[in-house]
Amino acid sequence: GAVVSQHPSWVICKSGTSVKIECRSLDFQATTMFWYRQFPKQSLMLMATSNEGSKATYEQGVEKDKFLINHASLTLSTLTVTSAHPEDSSFYICSASTQGFGTEAFFGQGTRLTVV
Amino acid sequence: LAKTTQPISMDSYEGQEVNITCSHNNIATNDYITWYQQFPSQGPRFIIQGYKTKVTNEVASLFIPADRKSSTLSLPRVSLSDTAVYYCLVGVTGGYNKLIFGAGTRLAVHP
Numbered sequence A: 001g002a003v004v005s006q007h008p009s010w011v012i013c014k015s016g017t018s019v020k021i022e023c024r025s026l027d028f029q030a031t032t033m034f035w036y037r038q039f040p041k042q043s044l045m046l047m048a049t050s051n052e053g054s055k056a057t058y059e060q061g062v063e064k065d066k067f068l069i070n071h072a073s074l075t076l077s078t079l080t081v082t083s084a085h086p087e088d089s090s091f092y093i094c095s096a097s098t099q100g101f102g103t104e105a106f107f108g109q110g111t112r113l114t115v116v
Numbered sequence B: 001l002a003k004t005t006q007p008i009s010m011d012s013y014e015g016q017e018v019n020i021t022c023s024h025n026n027i028a029t030n031d032y033i034t035w036y037q038q039f040p041s042q043g044p045r046f047i048i049q050g051y052k053t054k055v056t057n058e059v060a061s062l063f064i065p066a067d068r069k070s071s072t073l074s075l076p077r078v079s080l081s082d083t084a085v086y087y088c089l090v091g092v093t094g095g096y097n098k099l100i101f102g103a104g105t106r107l108a109v110h111p
Helices: none
Strands: A004-007 A010-013 A019-025 A032-038 A045-051 A067-073 A076-081 A090-097 A105-107 A111-115 B009-013 B018-023 B032-038 B045-050 B053-056 B061-064 B070-075 B084-091 B105-110
Touching: A004 A090, A010 A019, A019 A032, A019 A090, A019 A111, A032 A067, A032 A076, A045 A067, A076 A090, A105 B045, B009 B018, B018 B084, B018 B105, B032 B061, B045 B053, B045 B061, B045 B070, B070 B084
Parallel strands: A010 A111, B009 B105
Antiparallel strands: A004 A019, A019 A076, A032 A045, A032 A090, A067 A076, A090 A105, A090 A111, B018 B070, B032 B045, B032 B084, B053 B061, B061 B070, B084 B105
16 A cells, blocks of 8 residues: 655754654655644644645644745655754654545654654 | 544453444535544554445444444454554545544553
8 A cells, every 4th residue: 555654753853953854655646745743642633734836734823934844746745843842842743645535544654753 | 524523442352342433423425434543653544434334344344324423433353452542534535635633532452
């Protein structure tokens, strides 16, 4: 089946620095990818929809200037957490679907971000 | 996007059948019902998807009544490795359609 891969799997950064997380669709093209964050013992919260070649669409309450999304190709979307703070520590997950009505979404393995 | 309601948690024992029911009273005509499984520190994994009646694959069955206002995920003969969070999602899937996760059901399988 289709595979979505994230990199890195985990990252530790200092407060104030920026971190980039990559999401790749390995064997299919994804014009749309989605970014979620998940805090411990909580569900996935949709942050934004990443659209290839255009601006991302952010969910209400998500700061677009803090969470920069770039979807420069049909197989790669990146999420950059800018000026990270300890409260940004979370599990970030991306997903993508193949084209077509009713197709399933595939999720990356997630990236554990710890800001110290 | 239809809201879903699932039990917060369930307990079972190895070898038993587990049924998790999800309510989705406001499901729309074009909506599919999709179930995902998530282990700690991993991304969700697709289990099964259906539109109506019954769907079965190698890991689970999905029962959907005629009014489609609820659905039941059935896991036959669970093992310890089935301990996970199970999410019921309702909506149009594929392409640009976003998936909104509810709280999920935390299933604990005991020896």
